[in-house]
Amino acid sequence: MDKSLKWRFLLLVVVVAVSILYLIPSFVRVPSWWEGTFPSEKIALGLDLQGGMHLILEVETEKALANSIDRMISDISDLLFNERIPFDKIERVENDKLTLELLNTGFQDKLNKLLQDRFPNLEKLRYDEKEGIAVYTLGLRASDKEYLKQFAVDQGLETIRNRIDEFGVSEPTIQKQGADRILIQLPGIKDDKRALSLIGKTALLEFKIVNDEYDVKRALAGEMPPDSEVLYSKRENRTTGESTSEPYLVKKTTALTGEHLQTARVNFDQFNAAYVTISFDTLGSKIFERITRENVKKRLAIILDNNVYSAPVIREPIAGGRASIEGRFTTEEARDLAIVLRAGSLPAPVKILEKRVVGPSMGQDSIRQGIISCLIAGGTVFVFMGGYYLLSGLIANAALCLNIVIILAALAAFRATLTLPGIAGIVLTIGMAVDANVLIFERIREELRAGKTPRAAVDAGYDRAMSAIIDSNVTTVIAALFLFQFGTGPIKGFAVTLTIGLTASVFTAVVCTRIVYDYFLSKRRIKKLSI
């Protein structure tokens, strides 16, 4: 008995010491020698307490498939053209299929072989023949579709991570969620609109030749040349807020994309207006030079996410692979555009599924209210326990204090996040944690009434109350686990504090309080319990 008391006391001391060690960094600034030797994690505050932005984006993976089919269509038509295979129409069907009309069925074998060699990820879904025309329906294989979708999400996540890193946010969370969702948490962000446009922009940079042989108005009226399309240049007048949009008739084929981009920088012209200069890698420079050589005197449209930014006339072939994007930017916009271009485009556009922004003052209010309710609730429980169970109540109160210390320390140690519902969880724990002691004390009283000695009554009280304490806490923890698994950020915080609090309460209310009783009963040999 004596020996076990010593060990239990040692355990208590160790737990208290470790807890305080973990708590110190959260409350005082630690000196540099502390870090590295001792834990230096602070209790992380959730977005609802420190302010920030929470986002869930959905990657439109179907669009990634469509993009891939579009690329293949342009590759296949180039190939057929070079191989002199007569074909008529080649177009995308839905997102993951394409149809191809072969004009001369005699070329079938050659076409089949070419497709098999060059486009192994396309499978023949249908084949119809009528009036000498063969119609192929080709589609992506299921495994390739999965791969492309997966790639779109992973690549998108990586790109967004790069953009956020360059933008400079401290401790961002960027995670994949489910198959096609991305969870982003940016603590302390102030300009949510700007951050959002930085993260969510597809940023697909394209260069296309302007078709000046046709009149745009005629094209808009319905006489669209088959190889061209109309894109707009949308601009907003910053002072009046009016937006204008000017149509451009451009060739459908993309001459060059931002894929070959090497850097993007902000520069200022003589009027101090910001613009972005970009430079291409070796391959990109070569392509750029070829395009400019072949299209001298024509206009080259610089297009970002289907919006024409500018369409300067090519005066001479441009070597060296440099270009600039002008668009009446503010310095901030130009900087963000440069970041986005450097980080690369998203392989597929993203949609916002969920957005939550909390301002910093809101969080401070919540913390203040949380602490106040903690103190008042704790105080009331203290007074009640002390009044009802006398000295034993004080022991329970001490256990309760220790419990709160352990919860906070565990939050820091596990790098869990404290949220507003999490604070509510702590408050609730204050109410629930005394339950174990109430159970024990009521039992001890019962045993005393039955005529047992204090020593025997305490032993019986703890022993008999144990099964009820364990069972009732386990069931609550079961519910908390389901809650954790189900919940989003703030709710998870609640589940975490509740679980830690209940687990800790078994230790503090059962193990720790008993040390006190055992000490007084065996060492001091007290004859009467104050309960």
Next chain:
Amino acid sequence: MELFKPTMNIDFIGKIKWALLFSITLMVLSGVSLLVKGGPRYGLDFEGGTLVQVKFSREVDIGAVRDAVSGLDIEDVSVQGFGEKGANEFIIGMKKTSEELEGISDKVKETLQSQFGVDSLEIRRVEMVGPKVGQDLRKKGTLAILFSLIGMLIYIWWRFELRFGVGGVLCLFHDVTITVGFLSFFNKPVDLLIIAALLTIVGYSINDTIVVMDRVRENLKKMSHKSLPEIINVSINQTFSRTILTNMTVLVVLICLYFLGGEVIHDFAFSLLIGGFFGTYSTIYIAGPLVIYWDKLFPAKRRR
């Protein structure tokens, strides 16, 4: 100090019929309220929508905010005061959401800023939940509650006996239904936090029931000459002081949360108060009778 006499012997089981009548009435009323209102009123998290919380640094009338927002041509806009009166803080709620980067919350913000001046207001919170996420969350929330009930049933079955498990879980069902009924009656929106509250009620309310059952388990061994209803009644009496004391401390704590915890967790604390209260009641009056009825329907072959 003692609030309850150790010799107390109240005939709880004798009032089975009244207790059941009361409970069934409440549950039916909850059902009626839900039926009349077409299911629970879902909050932003489950219904989807947009919410903008704005605080003005000067005195602003709610009507002025309404007028400003109604000029935006958005359907289903509601403006509510937030916090105490005179806090000049409002919540602007909209059913609409936007998946575009330029959200409608930005529009609301810009309109308010142009109407009241950029410096006189602060956007404290913006929440936008798409309908898809809302549906997902609703499904996940319902499943979480169902699975936790099943989890309880299995645990109690394993630790005690099936009849206790069934009694306990039916009790929980009773507590949760009545809480949801109250929420519906008072027109409180069900959101993520409320689901958290319901799950907490599930975890917490069974707590009490288990303490009673633990005593029944113990007394079944000790008093083999007594009948099950008698044993249950004795057990409820023996644990009565603990049931009331613990629930009183929790109740006090919840009242603190309700009044001091701030507007955000107001409804959360409200649900816990209701659930906690009925949890205590059902522990005393409902759990026992249910075990007795189950025992009559499916008599236990042997008593441990």
